[in-house]
Amino acid sequence: MEITEVRVSLVERPNSRLRAYASITFDNSFVVRDVRIIEGKRGLFVAMPSKKMQRPCSRCGFKNPVSHKFCGSCGVSLNPLNQQRLSPSQLHRDLAHPVKTDFREYIQKKVLEEYEKVKKGTGKNYSEQ
């Protein structure tokens, strides 16, 4: 499977590690949006689109992100979870992701190449539409 297009939208948020969103087209046939380019401690990396894991409120049943301490609907205090014990996979789940490491590296290389072009002004910034 080949990546046939990468579209980068730069994000200007001074207090965020998020640098850009990307959408990736595979084989001119399938698009994955909401890919994030993040400034990590060891440099830029590409994060696949993910959803926050949720748990229902014991009083009203409203689904809250697992990291929240109070229900977003009725305000009741949710059972405290030991945040340190929550693994990343319990907080977020990838909605689409590569299966093999070499394909993950291929995606990262293509996305970061396009990001660098857009940063230099030689690629199109899709957030300026």
Ligand SMILES: [Zn+2]
């Ligand atoms: Zn509730």
